[in-house]
Amino acid sequence: xxxxxxxxxxxxxxxxxxxxxxxxxxxxxxxxxxxxxxxxxxxxxxxxxxxxxxxxxxxxxxxxxxxxxxxxxxxxxxxxxxxxxxxxxxxxxxxxxxxxxxxxxxxxxxxxxxxxxxxxxxxxxxxxxxxxxxxxxxxxxxxxxxxxxxxxxxxxxxxxxxxxxxxxxxxxxxxxxxxxxxxxxxxxxxxxxxxxxxxxxxxxxxxxxxxxxxxxxxxxxxxxxxxxxxxxxxxxxxxxxxxxxxxxxxxxxxxxxxxxxxxxxxxxxxxxxxxxxxxxxx
Ligand SMILES: Nc1ncnc2c1ncn2[C@@H]1O[C@H](COP(=O)(O)OP(=O)(O)OP(=O)(O)O)[C@@H](O)[C@H]1O
Ligand SMILES: CC(C)(CO)[C@@H](O)C(=O)[O-]
Ligand code: BAL
Numbered sequence: 001x002x003x004x005x006x007x008x009x010x011x012x013x014x015x016x017x018x019x020x021x022x023x024x025x026x027x028x029x030x031x032x033x034x035x036x037x038x039x040x041x042x043x044x045x046x047x048x049x050x051x052x053x054x055x056x057x058x059x060x061x062x063x064x065x066x067x068x069x070x071x072x073x074x075x076x077x078x079x080x081x082x083x084x085x086x087x088x089x090x091x092x093x094x095x096x097x098x099x100x101x102x103x104x105x106x107x108x109x110x111x112x113x114x115x116x117x118x119x120x121x122x123x124x125x126x127x128x129x130x131x132x133x134x135x136x137x138x139x140x141x142x143x144x145x146x147x148x149x150x151x152x153x154x155x156x157x158x159x160x161x162x163x164x165x166x167x168x169x170x171x172x173x174x175x176x177x178x179x180x181x182x183x184x185x186x187x188x189x190x191x192x193x194x195x196x197x198x199x200x201x202x203x204x205x206x207x208x209x210x211x212x213x214x215x216x217x218x219x220x221x222x223x224x225x226x227x228x229x230x231x232x233x234x235x236x237x238x239x240x241x242x243x244x245x246x247x248x249x250x251x252x253x254x255x256x257x258x259x260x261x262x263x264x265x266x267x268x269x270x271x272x273x274x275x276x277x278x279x280x281x282x
Contacts, residue, residue: 001077001081002051002077002080002081002085002086002087002088003086003087003088004077004087004088004090005087005088005089005090006089006090006091006092006095007091007095008091008095008096008137011087011089011091011137011138012137014087015050015087015137015138015139018047018048018050018086018087019047019048020046020047020048021045021046021047021048021141021142022046022047022048022049022050022138022139022140022141022142023042023043023045023046023048023049023050023140023141023142023143023144024042024049024050024051024052024134024135024138024140024142024143024144025038025039025042025049025050025051025052025085025143025144026051026052026054026130026131026134026143026145027051027052027053027054027076028053028054028055028056028069028185029053029054029055029070029071029072029073029076029090029185030069030070030071030072030076030185030188031053031072031075031076031079031080031185032183032184032185033175033183034146034148034174034175034182034183034184035079036079036082036083037172037175038144038145038146038172039051039079039080039083039084039085039144040083040084041144041170041172042142042144042170043083043084043085045142045170046140046141046142048086048087049083049084049085049086049087050085050086050087050088050089050138050140051080051085051087051088051089052088052089052090052091052134052138053073053076053088053089053090054089054090054091054096054130054134055069055071056096056126056127056130057093057097057126058097058101058102058105058122058125058126058129058130059120059122059123059124059126059127059130060126061120061121061122061123064120065186065189068189069185070185070188073090076088076090089134089137089138096130096133102129105125105126105128105129106125106128106129106132106159106163107125108124108125108127108128108155108159109158109162111124111151111154111155111158111248112124112125112128112155114151114248115151115240115242115248115260115262116151116152116262116271117151118240119239119240119262119269124151124152124155127152127155127156128155128156128159131143131156131159132159132163132165135160135165135167140167141167141168142167142168142169142170143156143160143167143168143169143170144170144172145169145170145171145172146171146172146174146175147171147172147173147174147273148174148175148182148183148184148271148272148273149271150248150258150260150273151248151260153169153171154247154248156169157169157171174272174273174274176202179199179202180199180202180203180206181195181198181199181201181202182201182202182270182271182272184270184271186268186269186270187270189266189267189268190265190266190268191266193235194235194265194266194268196232197232197233197235197236197265197266198236198265198268198270199232200228200229200230200231200232200236200263200265201229201236201261201263201270201271201272202272203228203229203231203232204225204226204228204229204241204259204261205225205259205261205272205273205274206228206274207224207225207227207228208221208222208224208225208228208243208259208274208276209259209274209275209276210224211223211224211225212257212276212277212278212279213277215279216279217278217279217282218243218253218257218278218282221243221259221276221278222241222242222243225241225243225259225261226241229241229261229263235265235266236263236264236265237263237264238261238262238263239262239263239264239269240260240261240262241259241260241261242259242260243257243258243259243276244257244258244260245257245258246258246275253278254278254280254282255277255278255280256275256276256277256278257275257276257277257278258273258274258275258276259273259274259276260272260273261273
């Protein structure tokens, strides 16, 4: 079993006892195979693996699901044990924010108010603030993040580069159900009917990728993705479906690109994305 600590004082003691290279995998708990894949990737690269389990209130809007977010620490610890984690840090809100809500937060820059940031104001200020705090507390050599949350991964990389945080950020490809649905803790909110409707996201990405492989231009790729998203009938409300530069930089897209989608399925907001290779001739 990994060592489990709940306070920053306990963490400091347990961290000091770790030797060799250290990796961190940050999570909000409710662990699934996507998280487990991150843990195994970390296990492969580092001598010691720290997992953090913290539902961060700072990144939830007032009408979001902070209260109902699943909290399953006992099951999570079993997943951590199975995947070979060495240390689990599962702090309380009071321990992470002893002075209450922090007045000083990381500014994610212009990308922080686009896409996810447009629908979830303040989201990336909250994410980057807690990620930076957890990096300071765990002092890892490597930090693993899933490509499922592609904008988050991009912004964490950018924060570490722009603020000289001495850590290697490693992205891990999205783990999916056999039918294509990206694993996500929020999938457990879906009813059986909604679970089928949710396939519209990955179907759209697949259609876009196929159109790109067939040599279609960006407009046709997006049109194919839109048509496929809508083909599942009513039940999902599209938030955005965009084709962008792989670093999420503004401007024209050519060659390697990223297709990103977000949609509401009933009361549940889901996101997904996939790499796309456009014919550079377009
Ligand atoms: N399907 C997945 N494949 C790869 N990585 C994933 C997957 N799902 C989550 N992760 C990664 O696990 C880390 C912790 O994510 P988190 O605990 O928020 O899980 P989640 O499933 O994304 O939850 P939510 O449904 O709340 O968005 C993040 O780096 C996230 O990108
Ligand atoms: C990175 C993170 C753990 C910060 O709370 C969260 O946004 C997540 O689980 O992706
Ligand atoms: N999985 C990213 C964190 C969030 O959606 O709140």
